[in-house]
Amino acid sequence: MQVKRVTSESIDDYLKAIYRLGGEQQRRVGSSELAERLEVAPASITNMLQKLAAERRPLIDYERGRGVRLSNAGRKRALEIVRHHRLIETFLFEVLGYPIEELHDEAERLEHFISEHFEARVAAKLGNPERDPHGHCIPAMDGSMPSSHLVSCNCSR
Structure with a gap:
């Protein structure tokens, strides 16, 4: 078995x-x-x-x-994955010119496999964005949400 x-x-x-x-x-x-x-x-x-x-x-x-x-540890890990996902979507859209309808599925495949170093380089290349192309908040590297999160970011996706 x-x-x-x-x-x-x-x-x-x-x-x-x-x-x-x-x-x-x-x-x-x-x-x-x-x-x-x-x-x-x-x-x-x-x-x-x-x-x-x-x-x-x-x-x-x-x-x-x-x-x-x-738990606190689980929330930290979840926000790290959400950050990876949304940064990847933003990179694919802004740098590689992917159509918006292809972003989610591609990011789903890649989000688990990027290093913290790669994440930091992508964020810097993009100017440390607060939102992805869909308008969702991108958590900061420390797991916090941008101040605009409370007013205008949709983080349900």
């Missing part, structure tokens, strides 16, 4: 989905809501949430029946 290894990309996708669904208010997200967002069976969601909650340094706060929210 082969045991399926949980990839860091899968973990990142879960953390990012919990962040987006829970918002800045960090509300608890239900398993069914998460299953719908990730297009995964509810049993698979429960399995992954139990694994993430059992980590030595838990990335989530999970109680069956009460939902899930990110």
Whole structure:
């Protein structure tokens, strides 16, 4: 019997989905809501949430029946992935001339694999943008959101 290894990309996708669904208010997200967002069976969601909650340094706060929210470590990682995604979209659009409708899928593939050094170089090349081409806030390298976030950035995507 082969045991399926949980990839860091899968973990990142879960953390990012919990962040987006829970918002800045960090509300608890239900398993069914998460299953719908990730297009995964509810049993698979429960399995992954139990694994993430059992980590030595838990990335989530999970109680069956009460939902899930990110721990401080999980929120930090989720915002790092959101930053990667949005910087990649901006780079693809502004530097490589990708059409806006192709940005998301391409960034989804690349967001897990860039180094912090590459991230810093891309951000500098782009002039440290606060928003991506869709108008969504780009978290700062320290995980904070730009001051304009409270007024005009849409961070639900």
